[in-house]
Amino acid sequence: MLVAPQMAIVLVFFFWPAGQALYQSVLSQDAFGTSTEFVGLENFERLFADSTYLESFKTTAVFSLLVAFFGLSISLLLAVMADRVLKGAAIYKTLLIWPYAVAPVVAGVLWLFMFASPMGVIAFYLRSVGIEWNHLLDSGHAMTLIVVAAVWKQISYNFLFFLAGLQSIPKSLLEAAAIDGASPWHRFWTIVFPLLSPTTFFLLVINVVYAFFDTFGIVDATTQGGPGKDTAILVYKVYYDGFKALDMGGSAAQSVILMLIVVALTVVQFRFVEKKVQY
């Protein structure tokens, strides 16, 4: 009886739709939705023959790697510094964590405002150093814009986990190394960084998941997948194909592939948690 509410929601809103997605992914609908026929794996074949879908894969991969790399390195730097200082550590922490509360769409809007030509502040200064900023035409600029906005929003999360990881490293190890004459730089790379690797790996997975799924708002607010389809990440494409282009079969097939990706990522994460990687 007690599990009834949870089970009802899980069944109606999780398993039924997931089943529907599987089912629809093997159907094809005509333009008016009047007749459907069973087409087997044709939707998938069509998908993989579709160069824009493969492009979207590449875009998503590039995007998530960039977000994970910059997000992790910037927040690691900040966390190491915050771990060092004694004065004001709490204040820095408070000032660094609030972007977590900002919705992805709002983050996108904020950065769009700074980069929007002609009056965007950053766009203006870039022009004065000779870079003609236009994320509506230049796909490199568009990608930079969404990466910057996504990283900005994710820094606070990574920062908190890195800080917690750093504080759990036993101080005696570092003291022993210092007595042996290891410089802070040397200590960081030979002791701190290896001991931090479980946190880093965990954050890597989380950041990739974040870049895959939670950045829809950023993309929709800033570039809407453009110019052309150059920043259309996979989730954006599922939405666009299903609700704008009304290709339900294709969209469902994409959903199924996304589910497989999430399952893979979850398995990776849990295998890791069970093993508790320690070096």
Next chain:
Amino acid sequence: MIEKRPGLTVLSHLVLILGVLIVAFPLYLTFVASTQSAAEIAQSVPMSMWPGSHALETYKTALFGGETSAGSRIPAAAPMMWVSLVSALVIAIGKIIISLLSAFAIVYFRFPLRNLVFWMIFVTLMLPVEVRIGPTYEVVSNLGMLNSYAGLTVPLIASATATFLFRQFFLTVPDELVEAARMDGAGPMRFFIDILLPLTRTSIAALFVIQFIYGWNQYLWPLLVTTNEDMYPVVMGIKRLIAGEAYTEWNVVMATAILAMLPPALVVILMQKWFVKGLVDTEK
């Protein structure tokens, strides 16, 4: 501190201050823009870096809607913020209640299919909304829940993370407590309300912060299930204010953005302790 290196300490502070400034810069700019008039933003390139004098009227337009001096109609943000608040609260509180109940059932009762139930909840971890938008949309529309609070919140309420968090916690509660309660003649629900709930308070607070932010910041889902302006949450309202970059009334957009950021940011900063605990716990 392991050794004294004043140079390095100064460097650390510099890096941190720089980091804080970079993180805060977009917010500052947003605030500045929201206090200027649309014409001031559009005409001075680059825009002035100091707050202007139009704060009151801009925020009034953003909150209550109306015509701007440039002639475009701005929808009111106040009702949208109400929608956001209601759905965020329903999602956060609903998640906590149903997860508490199911975790309680899974840990303390033996019933047929217990393992199956556990695994079914577990699997939902792998099905985020973004992945199943199309089919879930169909289910919700078949149930006639479009454009309603039910449609906005119920599909997001089931939570594997919360259920696991409570399950882990319940498993650490010593059996002696259960036995003592039983000897004193307390039934299961009595035990749940009088003993288990008070013990779980901190976890509930932590989870509430995380889920409130999650609910407030939903975007893709409301975008699909609401077509009626009365049911737009504020996060969606902002996006709709940006028609085309050249004609956008940026001051109003920025004022709305500040309004949309304020509640979750306040929750994070005021409940910082719970927030950090919640983040670390839910990801375990």
